[in-house]
Amino acid sequence: MKNKALPPLNWLRSFEAAARLLSFTQAANELHMTQGAISQQIKSLEAQLNTPLFKRQARSIELTEEGLAYLPIVHGAIQKLMIATNEIFGEGHRKQVKIRGSMAFFSYWLNARRLTSFQAEHPDINLQLNTDIWLRQEEMAGDLEIRWGKGQWAGVNVERLSRDTLFPVCAPALLARQPLRQVDDLRHHELLHVMGYEEGWGEWLQFAEATRVNPSEGMQFDTYACVLHLVESGFGVALGRLSLVEDQLRDGTLIAPFGQRLPSSEDFYLVYPQEGFSNPYARRFADWLLRNTSGRSLPP
Numbered sequence: 001m002k003n004k005a006l007p008p009l010n011w012l013r014s015f016e017a018a019a020r021l022l023s024f025t026q027a028a029n030e031l032h033m034t035q036g037a038i039s040q041q042i043k044s045l046e047a048q049l050n051t052p053l054f055k056r057q058a059r060s061i062e063l064t065e066e067g068l069a070y071l072p073i074v075h076g077a078i079q080k081l082m083i084a085t086n087e088i089f090g091e092g093h094r095k096q097v098k099i100r101g102s103m104a105f106f107s108y109w110l111n112a113r114r115l116t117s118f119q120a121e122h123p124d125i126n127l128q129l130n131t132d133i134w135l136r137q138e139e140m141a142g143d144l145e146i147r148w149g150k151g152q153w154a155g156v157n158v159e160r161l162s163r164d165t166l167f168p169v170c171a172p173a174l175l176a177r178q179p180l181r182q183v184d185d186l187r188h189h190e191l192l193h194v195m196g197y198e199e200g201w202g203e204w205l206q207f208a209e210a211t212r213v214n215p216s217e218g219m220q221f222d223t224y225a226c227v228l229h230l231v232e233s234g235f236g237v238a239l240g241r242l243s244l245v246e247d248q249l250r251d252g253t254l255i256a257p258f259g260q261r262l263p264s265s266e267d268f269y270l271v272y273p274q275e276g277f278s279n280p281y282a283r284r285f286a287d288w289l290l291r292n293t294s295g296r297s298l299p300p
Contacts, residue, residue, distance in 0.1 A: 018054070022062070042054065149267075162294075183260070191237055192235070194239075
């Protein structure tokens with residue numbers, strides 16, 4: 001069966017306004033049109049549908065059964081279009097900053113406390129945070145990115161955000177069940193690993209001169225956020241990265257049982273296009289980020 005052609009949007013808007021208000025005059029005022037234009041568009045719509053939508057009386061109009069059935073569908077579709085248009089192209093969208101980064105950074109550094117601070121300082125800026133780890137890192141995605149690595153990426157501007165050290169962290173409840181008095185006691189605990197990082201348990205255990213702990217033991221995960229979540233629940237021990245666990249160490253959610261801290265060869269970096277920021281709101285966020293991590297500002 002051949003589908004009925006979709007009527008023009010302006011005809012549908014005229015029908016929706018007139019049907020909702022039950023008045024061609026009020027519909028014309030709402031849509032800033034003449035009453036004659038509203039009437040003509042509705043007649044064209046009825047002709048295309050081959051169905052009367054209104055019962056026209058001397059001083060009033062009523063909807064036919066078909067009009068009553070059609071109104072909520074048209075009204076809903078127009079509302080969805082209006083909402084989507086405003087979300088994608090509205091004033092808020094023009095002030096939006098698109099940031100790509102790791103879930104760990106967004107969850108543990110750019111946390112609720114810091115987001116609240118940013119909003120207080122920049123209430124007019126909307127952030128869109130993208131944690132798509134499957135995109136190629138060499139390709140910029142968004143206005144700026146927060147990358148983990150050595151800071152050696154071609155074709156972009158790079159600003160260091162952290163100088164990390166690595167050390168074991170665990171939940172206080174874990175130590176209550178099984179103490180960690182010396183480094184070799186780690187062999188009695190579940191070691192949690194993050195795949196893809198250059199340094200891991202093997203490097204730290206060698207640095208700490210632990211001889212009785214097997215660095216290959218334990219579960220492996222592809223995201224650091226997942227590992228920290230399990231550590232906070234008391235499941236095991238992970239290598240903490242200072243920039244991501246300093247808040248938890250401060251409030252006692254996590255404990256660092258040993259003093260040996262291995263300097264990391266990889267850190268967090270702010271990455272943005274080589275030609276600079278085309279979005280002025282992105283530059284304001286980048287300035288705030290640098291000030292709150294390294295105490296610096298973006299170069300002019």
